[in-house]
Amino acid sequence: MCGNRFGKKRRPEENAERMSYADFRLETVVETIPNPLRRIVRFAFEWIPIAIVAGLWELASGTAVSSEILPPPSAVFAVSWELLVSGRILPHLQVSLYRIGVGLGLSIVVGVALGVGMARVKPIENFFEVFLALIYPVPKAALVPLAILWLGVGTETAILIVFLACLLPIVLNSYNAAQNVDRNLLWSARMMGMPAWKLPIKVVVPATIPSILTGIRQAIPIAFIALVSAELIASNRGVGFEILRHGQIGNYTSMFAVLVVISGTAFVAVRGYEWLERRVVTWT
Amino acid sequence: MDVTRTVGLDRNDAIAAAKSIYSLVLLLLLWEFVAQYDMVHSYFLPPLSDVLATFYELTADGTMLEHAYLTFRRAMAGLLLACLLGIVVGVLAARNRIVGWFWDPIIEVGYPVPVIALVPVFMFWFGTGDLPKIMLVAVGCFWPVAINARNATREVDENLVWSARMMGTSDRRLLRRVVVPAAAPGIISGVQIALPIALIVTFVFEMVAGGGGLGHLEIQGVRSFESAQVYASLIAIMIVGFTLDRGLRYLRGRLLAWT
Amino acid sequence: MNRTQAHRQHPPNAKSTHETMVDGHVTITELEKVYESGDERTTAIEDFSVTVPSGEFLGVVGPSGCGKSTLLYLVAGFLEQTTGTIAVDGDPIDGPGTDRGVVFQDYALFPWRTVMGNVTYGLEEKGVGKEERRATAQRFIDMMDLDGFEDKYPKELSGGMKQRVALARTLAYDPKILLMDEPFGALDQPLRESLQDHLIDIWRDLEKTVIFITHDVEEAVYLSERVLIMTRHPGTKKTTVGIDLDRTQPREELVLSDEYTATKNDVWQSLREETTPGGER
Numbered sequence: 131m132c133g134n135r136f137g138k139k140r141r142p143e144e145n146a147e148r149m150s151y152a153d154f155r156l157e158t159v160v161e162t163i164p165n166p167l168r169r170i171v172r173f174a175f176e177w178i179p180i181a182i183v184a185g186l187w188e189l190a191s192g193t194a195v196s197s198e199i200l201p202p203p204s205a206v207f208a209v210s211w212e213l214l215v216s217g218r219i220l221p222h223l224q225v226s227l228y229r230i231g232v233g234l235g236l237s238i239v240v241g242v243a244l245g246v247g248m249a250r251v252k253p254i255e256n257f258f259e260v261f262l263a264l265i266y267p268v269p270k271a272a273l274v275p276l277a278i279l280w281l282g283v284g285t286e287t288a289i290l291i292v293f294l295a296c297l298l299p300i301v302l303n304s305y306n307a308a309q310n311v312d313r314n315l316l317w318s319a320r321m322m323g324m325p326a327w328k329l330p331i332k333v334v335v336p337a338t339i340p341s342i343l344t345g346i347r348q349a350i351p352i353a354f355i356a357l358v359s360a361e362l363i364a365s366n367r368g369v370g371f372e373i374l375r376h377g378q379i380g381n382y383t384s385m386f387a388v389l390v391v392i393s394g395t396a397f398v399a400v401r402g403y404e405w406l407e408r409r410v411v412t413w414t
Numbered sequence: 415m416d417v418t419r420t421v422g423l424d425r426n427d428a429i430a431a432a433k434s435i436y437s438l439v440l441l442l443l444l445w446e447f448v449a450q451y452d453m454v455h456s457y458f459l460p461p462l463s464d465v466l467a468t469f470y471e472l473t474a475d476g477t478m479l480e481h482a483y484l485t486f487r488r489a490m491a492g493l494l495l496a497c498l499l500g501i502v503v504g505v506l507a508a509r510n511r512i513v514g515w516f517w518d519p520i521i522e523v524g525y526p527v528p529v530i531a532l533v534p535v536f537m538f539w540f541g542t543g544d545l546p547k548i549m550l551v552a553v554g555c556f557w558p559v560a561i562n563a564r565n566a567t568r569e570v571d572e573n574l575v576w577s578a579r580m581m582g583t584s585d586r587r588l589l590r591r592v593v594v595p596a597a598a599p600g601i602i603s604g605v606q607i608a609l610p611i612a613l614i615v616t617f618v619f620e621m622v623a624g625g626g627g628l629g630h631l632e633i634q635g636v637r638s639f640e641s642a643q644v645y646a647s648l649i650a651i652m653i654v655g656f657t658l659d660r661g662l663r664y665l666r667g668r669l670l671a672w673t
Numbered sequence: 674m675n676r677t678q679a680h681r682q683h684p685p686n687a688k689s690t691h692e693t694m695v696d697g698h699v700t701i702t703e704l705e706k707v708y709e710s711g712d713e714r715t716t717a718i719e720d721f722s723v724t725v726p727s728g729e730f731l732g733v734v735g736p737s738g739c740g741k742s743t744l745l746y747l748v749a750g751f752l753e754q755t756t757g758t759i760a761v762d763g764d765p766i767d768g769p770g771t772d773r774g775v776v777f778q779d780y781a782l783f784p785w786r787t788v789m790g791n792v793t794y795g796l797e798e799k800g801v802g803k804e805e806r807r808a809t810a811q812r813f814i815d816m817m818d819l820d821g822f823e824d825k826y827p828k829e830l831s832g833g834m835k836q837r838v839a840l841a842r843t844l845a846y847d848p849k850i851l852l853m854d855e856p857f858g859a860l861d862q863p864l865r866e867s868l869q870d871h872l873i874d875i876w877r878d879l880e881k882t883v884i885f886i887t888h889d890v891e892e893a894v895y896l897s898e899r900v901l902i903m904t905r906h907p908g909t910k911k912t913t914v915g916i917d918l919d920r921t922q923p924r925e926e927l928v929l930s931d932e933y934t935a936t937k938n939d940v941w942q943s944l945r946e947e948t949t950p951g952g953e954r
Contacts, residue, residue: 362618
């Protein structure tokens, strides 16, 4: 009826009203602070709980619990830093990242081909769907012993497990997306004279890319779980193995320190990927 | 990630069913053939018949059931614990300012930690029995349950809450009467995401630390060069995984008949 | 405020004695609502006063974004006003209460409850016993032509049926005042007309005060005893127009009558000044 201006304006107001109970950001206090400082104050306020937990941990360590069992976070982070700076963890990190990279890379190539193929070609679907249905409910880490039988203890086993674990999310995402490719898109491509055999590469895969990227995003944390599982059970290098080794020789502060390094790496991988995705895929 | 929808296991049509499993039958036949004629060393690939025989033996003498029970008990106890804590924390974090303020950053930091890497830590803290396994399963499952419960609760239509309040529901009863039922689909999705995590943690812990369970049985097969036992344990693991997945879906269907 | 013009022969029975009834009249005085988000302050409603006598059917029309819904949610007690008072039967309201029932445009039914479960909800909260609850609910389910659908879930119903369930749910716990937020806005024309007639019947039978928000002038004129026109941004009362129509005639004749057309045009004219750029304040 009347101008969009007001129709548009109403939304944020109502949202602010509705969300107020869920978002507690000390807005009223923050508003009295000059603009450049606000972000910092807000950030600090949001992270107070982490500081509380870390502080309690620091206090408990050495008093309530022996510092052997629960090393203080200050010591753990110091050792993590030392591991990185001295480069002692780097060979293991390198091996682990290599395993993740190859396993994930393979699963992307195979997974996209399989997903798109199953969605567009019935015989391919008939052939593979039963295998996917079979491995779906199996936790991929349970395949580590089988991988040991075939490939022994080491890098190949870890790569295989990462590959298998990441395959399903990528296949499922590209399968669903390729099946739902806008029919008008296919028709208009045909209309403009594209031969049928070119469709998968020229139209289906590009139209499926946002979903494939979603699949990869889901696969990254899974890759880390699979990697660490494989390295705990069947490896003598890598960060997962390092945790186990430090635990076995009673070097507990280092054990926690390696854990911090792994978590940090996983966190950076996920966030880095999301950042990259936003930078690269600007058209969605 | 709904496989049963995309992969038509429930199809009644016999022809379609035959079409969709012929590849599996072929592969199994090939397996038996290749192994029987020693084209692959039986350490890598024992004949399918041997694997099935071993599976039968282990099941008949009760070994398999005993180990399956241990695994099941650990995974379920941990998952249940995670659900109790995760749902309470998630729902309250979305509805209560202070709980939300406290938990939001902790969830932010805790969620990306690959919990499986804590296996050696929990071994060191709690030993190799049931306790460390159940605890670690609970820790691993807590995050997805809590995050999904929190997000589902945040997204509850405010009009539903208002409707209930105008009909006289007090703030205290609001959670039980409206918020939790309305968020239930998202909460249950969180539990479904947590289920494979519970199984992974249990199996890996059993493989690393022992103490019985299907993971232990499987890795024992590797260590004693009993390949058939590895494959037989995997069949059992598949059955456990499949049953739990289906059980949860069934429960979801029963609880959420209204969706 | 010219209240007498609101009178008319709408219900054929003795309904023209609003002043003698004490239940369910709403007094809004000097109402103001300012939204604040970050640095932005937006005045949604300003200097708004009106009295709705008990039993009146008041239509509220205005351009979109004029704060009609905000007004309704303030009266419902879902939002809190910045200044001013809203009183029901002389008592200032404090949050939502069972004396007021809202009917939402998007129904807001509880999807996990059946039709019966939705309609009995308010009675459960009142502590009514199970037998009585079901009997009362059944009465309203029948009234809304929903018999046979008691055990269906909302997802199994069409939009029109959902809105009838929502109406039954609100009527069942017997609020004195019905607050309706474009309840028929999402429905198609024939369905809408039949629900409008249904609503008039209910209003006559149950003697509720109704505040009915709509952006549809025809709907407002057809249903209301009095139409309140709001200005946009900030929303405030522009004027009220009394509707004096002979409701004894059937819909088809009524909408063709000269008096209907004339009244409609009055409201239109008044509203048009708000919606055309020239009328902007």
